[in-house]
Amino acid sequence: MNLKPLYITVPFESKDGIFQPGIEAPGRTKPDWCIADKFFKENPTINWVSSAAEKKRVFWLQAGEQSKCLTQVEQVLKWLVKNGAHRGQSIAVVGGGTVLDIGLFAASIYQRGLYKWSLPTTLLACVDAGIGGKNGINFMGLKNYIGTITQPNIVVSDYRVLETLKPLDVLSGWMEMTKHGLIGNSNLWLKMKRFETIPKPGLIHKLIEEAAAVKQRLVEADEQESGPRKILNFGHTIGHALESAAAEQKKELPHGIAVGLGMLVSLHWSASRSDNQILQNEMIEAAEIIKRWLILEASNQVMSTVESANLNALWAIMKMDKKNNTQHVREVALTEIGHAVWNQPLSFEEFKTCWFGAHSEH
Numbered sequence: 001m002n003l004k005p006l007y008i009t010v011p012f013e014s015k016d017g018i019f020q021p022g023i024e025a026p027g028r029t030k031p032d033w034c035i036a037d038k039f040f041k042e043n044p045t046i047n048w049v050s051s052a053a054e055k056k057r058v059f060w061l062q063a064g065e066q067s068k069c070l071t072q073v074e075q076v077l078k079w080l081v082k083n084g085a086h087r088g089q090s091i092a093v094v095g096g097g098t099v100l101d102i103g104l105f106a107a108s109i110y111q112r113g114l115y116k117w118s119l120p121t122t123l124l125a126c127v128d129a130g131i132g133g134k135n136g137i138n139f140m141g142l143k144n145y146i147g148t149i150t151q152p153n154i155v156v157s158d159y160r161v162l163e164t165l166k167p168l169d170v171l172s173g174w175m176e177m178t179k180h181g182l183i184g185n186s187n188l189w190l191k192m193k194r195f196e197t198i199p200k201p202g203l204i205h206k207l208i209e210e211a212a213a214v215k216q217r218l219v220e221a222d223e224q225e226s227g228p229r230k231i232l233n234f235g236h237t238i239g240h241a242l243e244s245a246a247a248e249q250k251k252e253l254p255h256g257i258a259v260g261l262g263m264l265v266s267l268h269w270s271a272s273r274s275d276n277q278i279l280q281n282e283m284i285e286a287a288e289i290i291k292r293w294l295i296l297e298a299s300n301q302v303m304s305t306v307e308s309a310n311l312n313a314l315w316a317i318m319k320m321d322k323k324n325n326t327q328h329v330r331e332v333a334l335t336e337i338g339h340a341v342w343n344q345p346l347s348f349e350e351f352k353t354c355w356f357g358a359h360s361e362h
Contacts, residue, residue, distance in 0.1 A: 004220065005118075005133075005151050010158035012205055017047040019119055022156030023092070031117050033085055034058045035076060035103035037095030040121075045164070049094055057083075063098050065247060068137040070146070076106040090115035090153070096122035096169070097129035097255065101144070105135035108150035118152035121161045123173020123201055124256065127180065127211040130155055132219040132229075141248060142320055143240040149224055159208060162201035171297045172256025174198045177207065178290060179263060180214035183231045186338030188214070193289050197296055230342035233323060234332040235263030238351075241317040242305060249308075257301055260294045263287070264358035269350055270334040279336050286337065287358060306359045315348050 008022040023030055034052045038060040044050040052058050059079045061067060085091070091114045093103030100118060107114045120130030136147020162170075174192075181189030188210045201208065215232065222229035239255070239262030246253035264287045271283040294302045318329045331346040 006154045007216070008154065008156045009209070010156065010160070012159060014158075014160075018161050019046060019094075019156055019158050020048055022119075022154075022158065023048050023117075028154070029090065031092035032057070032089035033080070033083070033091040033114075035061055035091065035093045035095075035099070035106070037061060037063050037099045037121060039063065040094065043164075046094065046161070061095065061099050061102060063096055064252070065098060065138065065243065068098055068101055068144075070137065070139070072102055073106050073137060076103065077110055080106075080110050085110070085114070087111040087114060090117065092117035092119055093152075094119040094121060096120070096125045097172075100125055100129050101135050101147075102137060104133075104150070104152060105137060105147055108135055108148045113150065116150075116152040116154075118155045120155075120157060122165060122169050123162055123208070124169070124176050125173075126157050126159065126162070126208060127173060128176040128215055128232075130157075131212060131215045132232075133223065134225075138244075138247075141244055142317075142322070143244055145322060151223070157212070159201060159205050165201065167198075167297055168254050168256070170198055170201060171260075171293070172254050173201075174293065175256040175260040175263070175290075177211040179232070179234050179259065180211040182263070182267075182286060182334060182337060183234050183332070183340040184214040184218065184338060185210060186336075189286070189337055193286070198293055227342070230323070231332050231340040233342070234334070234340055235259050235266045237318055237321050237323065237329065237331050237346075238262035238265050238314070240321065241314045242309070244317050245310070245314060246305070253301065253305060254298070257294060257298055257305065260290055261302065261305060261359075263290055265351070265354045266331060267334065268354040268357045269331070269346065272350070272354065273333055273344075274335075282337050283334060291358075309355075311352055311355060315351060318351075 010021045036049050036058050040049050041060050091107050107116045118130045120126045133149050133151035136144035139145040218229045239259040242258040243253050267283045267287040271280040274280050329346045330343045332340050332342050333344045334340050
C-alpha cells in the first residue's frame, strides 16, 4: 500500500506565482527535476517552471494522446539517465491528463520510483487525472493498457492556472466532474445541472473541490481498484472505445467528449435496468442535460463521432478493455443518482439499443 499523498490547495487569493506556495510549502524540498507540458515553454506563466528550465532541469513534453506511447516514455527515461537523476531526488510533473500519465508513469518506474509531485494544470487533471496514482500509456491502439498504480507523494492544486483554458479543455473537465456527481455525490450533480452552459473555472472553485473529493474518497477506500474505485469508470468503457476508434482513423477526440458520449449510453442502460419510473426519468434527464452541454460546446465533433460510429467495431474494442476478466464486457451502472455498481455485464444488444436511444436525434 502506498502512503497517502499530501494534498495542497493554493488559496485563490494568493498573490504568489502559480503553484509557488505549494512548491515552497514549509518543510518540503523543491523538486530536483521537472516534466512539463510544452505549452508552458511557449507560454511561461509558471515562474517556478521557467526558473527550472533556465537550469536545464525541465523535460518539455507535448500533450496529447499521440504522446502516450512507449517511445515517449523511453525519451523521458533517457533524459533522466543522461542528467544523472537518482532515486534520492524528486520530480514534479506539470500538465494535464496526458502529461501527468506519461510523466508520473516514467517517474514511477525510473530506478523503481522517484519522489513525485503532481501539479495538474487542466480542469480534468484537477478533479481526476492528477489524483489517484493511475499512470499509463496506450499500447497497440488500446487505451491505458500499460501502466502502474503508484501514488504521487504530493498533489498541488492551484485553480488560478485554469483561467486560460480553452472551452474544449473546460468541457473535458466538466464531464469528469459530472461523472463524479452522478456516481458519488448527488448534491454536486444537483448544483451542476442548474447550469444551462458550462461555466468558467473561476466561478466554480467550490464545485471543483467537491468533485476532486469524490475521487480522493474512492481512491483512499480502494487504491488498487479491486472494488468501489471501479465506479470511476462510469461511461469510460464506451468512451475509451470511441477514443481508440478515433485514433485508428487519425482523428483527435478529446477525452471529455468521448466520456460524455459514453455516459449518455450508460445512463440509458442504467435507466433500462430500473423498475422505478422516477429513477428512470432522473437518469434520462441527466443524459439530456449532458447531451445539451456537449452539443453547445462541441457540436461538430459530437455529431461527426456519432454519425461515423461503427458499433460492431466499438464492441470489439470494448471486449478488449482491460477492466474485463473474460470475453464479457463489464460496465458501471447507476442504481440512482449518486450511487453506482461496478462489474455489471453489458450485452451487445443492450449496448446497441441504448446507443440508439441516447443518440437517436443525431
